[in-house]
Amino acid sequence: MILTNQIYHQLKSVIDKERVLFSIEARIASSYDASRLSYLPAVLVKPINSKEVSDILRFAYLNTIPVYTRGAASSVTGSAVPIKGGIVLDLSLMNRIIEINPVNLNATIEPGVVVTDFQKEVEKQNLFYPPDPASADFCTIGGNVATAAGGLRCIKYGTTRDYILGLEVVLSDGRIIKTGRGTLKKVSGYDLTRLFVGSEGTLGVFTKIIVRLIPKPPAEATLLAFFDGPTKPLQLSLTLLDRGILPRALEFMDATSISAVMKYKPDAPIPPETKAMLLIEVDGYPQDVENLARQVEQYIQEAKPLGIIRAQDKNHSQKLWSIRKAISAALFSITAQKISEDISVPRASIIPILQTIKEIESTSGIPTATFGHLGDGNLHINFLVSTKEHENNLASALDCLFKRTIELGGTLSGEHGIGLTKAKYLPLEWGKDELEIFKALKQLFDPKNILNAGKIFG
Amino acid sequence: MVNIDKELERCAKCGQCRSVCPIFSVLKDETLVARGRLAIIQSKTTASSSVEYNDLAKIIDTCLMCRRCEVHCPSLVKTSDVFKSVRQELVAQNGLPSLLRLAFRWVLPNRWLYDNVMRLASSVMRLMIHHRTRQAPLRHLPLYFTNLLQRLPKLAPKSALESIEHPGVTSGRATPVSIFIGCAANYIYPGIIDGLTSTLNRLGISYVIPAQQVCCGFSALLSGDELTAKRLMKINQPLFKTDTIITVCPTCNRMLREMQDTEFGMRSEIIDAIEFLADTTESQISNPKSQIRTVYHKPCHSEGTKAPEIIRALLKTTTDYQETDSDLCCGGGGLFGLKFPDLSEQIGHLRLKSIHPSIGSLTIVTNCPGCMMQLDYLLSLTNSPMKTRHIMNILGSSQ
Ligand SMILES: Cc1cc2nc3c(=O)[nH]c(=O)nc-3n(C[C@H](O)[C@H](O)[C@H](O)COP(=O)(O)OP(=O)(O)OC[C@H]3O[C@@H](n4cnc5c(N)ncnc54)[C@H](O)[C@@H]3O)c2cc1C
Numbered sequence: 001m002i003l004t005n006q007i008y009h010q011l012k013s014v015i016d017k018e019r020v021l022f023s024i025e026a027r028i029a030s031s032y033d034a035s036r037l038s039y040l041p042a043v044l045v046k047p048i049n050s051k052e053v054s055d056i057l058r059f060a061y062l063n064t065i066p067v068y069t070r071g072a073a074s075s076v077t078g079s080a081v082p083i084k085g086g087i088v089l090d091l092s093l094m095n096r097i098i099e100i101n102p103v104n105l106n107a108t109i110e111p112g113v114v115v116t117d118f119q120k121e122v123e124k125q126n127l128f129y130p131p132d133p134a135s136a137d138f139c140t141i142g143g144n145v146a147t148a149a150g151g152l153r154c155i156k157y158g159t160t161r162d163y164i165l166g167l168e169v170v171l172s173d174g175r176i177i178k179t180g181r182g183t184l185k186k187v188s189g190y191d192l193t194r195l196f197v198g199s200e201g202t203l204g205v206f207t208k209i210i211v212r213l214i215p216k217p218p219a220e221a222t223l224l225a226f227f228d229g230p231t232k233p234l235q236l237s238l239t240l241l242d243r244g245i246l247p248r249a250l251e252f253m254d255a256t257s258i259s260a261v262m263k264y265k266p267d268a269p270i271p272p273e274t275k276a277m278l279l280i281e282v283d284g285y286p287q288d289v290e291n292l293a294r295q296v297e298q299y300i301q302e303a304k305p306l307g308i309i310r311a312q313d314k315n316h317s318q319k320l321w322s323i324r325k326a327i328s329a330a331l332f333s334i335t336a337q338k339i340s341e342d343i344s345v346p347r348a349s350i351i352p353i354l355q356t357i358k359e360i361e362s363t364s365g366i367p368t369a370t371f372g373h374l375g376d377g378n379l380h381i382n383f384l385v386s387t388k389e390h391e392n393n394l395a396s397a398l399d400c401l402f403k404r405t406i407e408l409g410g411t412l413s414g415e416h417g418i419g420l421t422k423a424k425y426l427p428l429e430w431g432k433d434e435l436e437i438f439k440a441l442k443q444l445f446d447p448k449n450i451l452n453a454g455k456i457f458g
Numbered sequence: 459m460v461n462i463d464k465e466l467e468r469c470a471k472c473g474q475c476r477s478v479c480p481i482f483s484v485l486k487d488e489t490l491v492a493r494g495r496l497a498i499i500q501s502k503t504t505a506s507s508s509v510e511y512n513d514l515a516k517i518i519d520t521c522l523m524c525r526r527c528e529v530h531c532p533s534l535v536k537t538s539d540v541f542k543s544v545r546q547e548l549v550a551q552n553g554l555p556s557l558l559r560l561a562f563r564w565v566l567p568n569r570w571l572y573d574n575v576m577r578l579a580s581s582v583m584r585l586m587i588h589h590r591t592r593q594a595p596l597r598h599l600p601l602y603f604t605n606l607l608q609r610l611p612k613l614a615p616k617s618a619l620e621s622i623e624h625p626g627v628t629s630g631r632a633t634p635v636s637i638f639i640g641c642a643a644n645y646i647y648p649g650i651i652d653g654l655t656s657t658l659n660r661l662g663i664s665y666v667i668p669a670q671q672v673c674c675g676f677s678a679l680l681s682g683d684e685l686t687a688k689r690l691m692k693i694n695q696p697l698f699k700t701d702t703i704i705t706v707c708p709t710c711n712r713m714l715r716e717m718q719d720t721e722f723g724m725r726s727e728i729i730d731a732i733e734f735l736a737d738t739t740e741s742q743i744s745n746p747k748s749q750i751r752t753v754y755h756k757p758c759h760s761e762g763t764k765a766p767e768i769i770r771a772l773l774k775t776t777t778d779y780q781e782t783d784s785d786l787c788c789g790g791g792g793l794f795g796l797k798f799p800d801l802s803e804q805i806g807h808l809r810l811k812s813i814h815p816s817i818g819s820l821t822i823v824t825n826c827p828g829c830m831m832q833l834d835y836l837l838s839l840t841n842s843p844m845k846t847r848h849i850m851n852i853l854g855s856s857q
Pocket residue numbers: 033034068069070071072073074075076079080091111132133134135138139140141142143144145146147148149150151152200201202204205206207328415416452471472473
């Protein structure tokens with residue numbers, strides 16, 4: 001293994017030296033992600049094209065130096081932190097939208113494009129790129145592909161996985177391969193695209209991404225309903241689907257989340273006795289949307305809510321969404337530390353898993369706040385850790401949560417991924433044989449274990 | 459006093475600030491966005507002294523102090539307080555650049571001297587414009603000064619304070635309001651004050667304009683010169699005796715309000731002129747309907763206030779108003795444009811690009827004379843047919 005400053009000096013002959021950074025400031029600014037874990041890398045590089053990525057990887061491969069690909073570093077699992085030092089490969093400068101093709105309903109983009117920027121561009125052409133993680137304003141599409149990011153409209157439109165048609169990938173030794181074409185259908189060879197989606201930077205670096213687009217639904221309606229407890233909204237969400245209504249968003253917020261938001265946003269129009277909220281959004285043609293919204297409103301009324309607000313216009317709708325989107329930050333105003341999990345369970349298991357959470361709360365003494373995507377069974381469960389006792393009980397609380405999740409047919413992570421923070425739980429979900437296949441694939445693509453070394457498998 | 463360590467600790471490292479920082483939008487450099495800056499500052503507080511933070515000064519300097527990161531931060535980190543305090547520390551260690559020091563310590567607090575320096579600048583500028591056409595470089599002048607001369611728009615022949623004949627009109631409301639003018643409106647855009655006073659007259663609201671008022675001190679404080687900022691406040695404080703003080707510059711407004719709980723802070727209510735007008739009068743503050751085509755440029759320092767909403771609504775009802783794509787920063791940022799002219803221009807051009815480039819005769823309405831200076835400068839570079847107007851100009855001309 002070569003020394004840190006040798007890496008720096010040699011890399012300067014690989015790409016333009018202005019974009020090889022070694023200062024303590026640059027290294028600190030590439031040491032963390034939204035998990036708040038932090039490890040200093042040896043050096044930061046900022047390539048501008050596939051060729052440079054390939055040259056950097058070839059160099060790293062020859063010298064067996066770990067490489068950590070970085071989008072916006074909004075990962076909440078530590079998947080972007082350079083735990084073994086080495087090179088951080090920051091793709092922020094590779095942010096061109098190469099082509100938006102309205103006839104083929106696809107687009108080719110570089111990985112550093114920020115999701116919202118891309119969505120705005122395609123919407124100008126009346127097209128729609130549905131995946132919208134709550135971090136869409138700043139996270140990159142490359143990061144979304146690597147974490148198979150979900151978001152707020154998955155119940156109807158699916159996750160990032162469902163919109164990736166093909167990739168250009170630089171492998172760990174610098175070879176550049178292509179997976180998939182711009183076509184919607186494809187049965188020719190193995191589906192490598194799907195393998196790379198969700199690989200968390202451990203199998204290759206995406207340098208171009210072909211995404212699928214759909215026509216933009218012309219209208220939408222947003223409703224926010226308030227309840228005195230969780231039972232009615234949970235029942236209601238099942239009722240809607242039973243009656244053939246497929247909303248594009250179906251978001252649940254529990255009592256703790258709501259009380260945190262009320263503190264954080266005192267002007268939020270939430271009735272004081274609210275113990276559960278449901279945010280529902282439907283879309284389609286204007287007439288259909290109007291009918292759907294009326295039906296939804298009627299079903300909500302039947303569930304005897306404390307109140308309903310229907311957004312009058314886009315601006316109003318954003319205000320309603322801002323209540324839901326504020327929860328994560330709001331929780332910090334009632335706790336020093338929060339451990340967030342994003343398990344996902346089959347819809348029928350939502351009620352049982354919520355019961356488990358209540359039990360965990362009472363045995364561990366750690367308060368929890370649960371909110372998330374009821375529509376697809378992906379819940380964000382936050383353990384609000386504020387005392388020594390909470391800290392001591394956390395490990396067993398998490399164990400209990402994950403075990404029960406797997407028993408109920410669910411998964412450790414619906415959208416955030418495994419990264420560092422959940423690596424040790426992987427064997428709960430996967431048996432020896434599956435784990436061996438995972439490792440064999442990793443060995444095939446990255447024989448020297450340099451890509452995001454230390455992640456997923458610990 | 460904010461606890462800087464607590465603020466640093468509060469950053470959740472979420473990355474939201476990457477979506478709003480004007481500097482990041484052009485450079486894509488994490489060391490220059492709030493999350494990175496905070497992490498660097500935090501690590502410096504615990505680092506051993508052998509580690510050299512050679513880029514720290516640059517990292518702190520290349521911040522517009524636009525405060526967008528703070529307004530949008532879900533974790534409510536008071537970024538501007540952190541940056542300000544680090545600036546002050548750096549100035550305490552290294553001192554101010556001498557030209558700035560001269561300007562802050564001597565010129566800003568002295569109305570007479572300030573007037574005369576501006577007059578001098580204006581004559582030199584005329585000379586310069588003459589020179590510029592002959593491509594004569596001004597390399598021997600210190601960088602600040604050259605940039606200042608190049609970027610300063612034409613000064614008004616008479617400053618607002620000099621042109622005021624009747625500093626108080628007591629025709630309408632019994633209790634008058636005071637007008638805080640601010641440097642840019644005073645020397646460059648006195649028409650803003652005319653627009654404001656004629657609107658107040660029309661609505662029968664009495665006002666006073668303290669003639670001895672000086673700069674709000676924002677630039678000095680921002681550059682780490684707290685001493686000058688305090689001196690200026692001490693001069694201004696006793697001059698403003700009314701219950702309400704109205705401003706035409708969101709930066710002055712913010713500065714005056716932030717200083718309210720300090721020793722020399724003003725004790726009155728300090729409010730943006732447009733918010734004051736909207737709050738005070740039931741009647742329409744502008745007459746319908748002019749045919750000018752307008753867009754609104756939201757000053758960063760108006761983020762989180764009601765002014766933008768009021769102005770948008772007003773323009774919608776009284777002009778041919780177009781919504782722009784986004785609320786980008788103009789890149790002006792007071793002295794920032796002088797220190798980093800290229801960066802400032804890049805940010806500004808992004809802003810202009812987001813205002814539909816296809817639209818020709820368009821008026822960019824804003825409520826900040828600082829933004830007007832920057833936008834006017836950029837428009838002059840490209841000979842654009844667009845022009846800028848302060849919302850008070852619009853109100854003033856709609857008799
Ligand atoms: C406030 C907030 C809200 C969030 N909401 C959601 C949500 O609703 N849904 C959701 O799914 N996630 C959410 N996240 C998590 C996070 O935003 C996503 O995981 C996102 O996909 C990460 O993108 P990024 O660009 O920040 O990638 P990074 O965090 O930089 O990287 C994430 C992983 O992707 C790898 N990677 C990045 N780019 C590439 C590339 N080009 N090639 C190969 N590997 C690459 C990295 O090595 C790393 O392993 C949220 C995060 C925050 C802070």
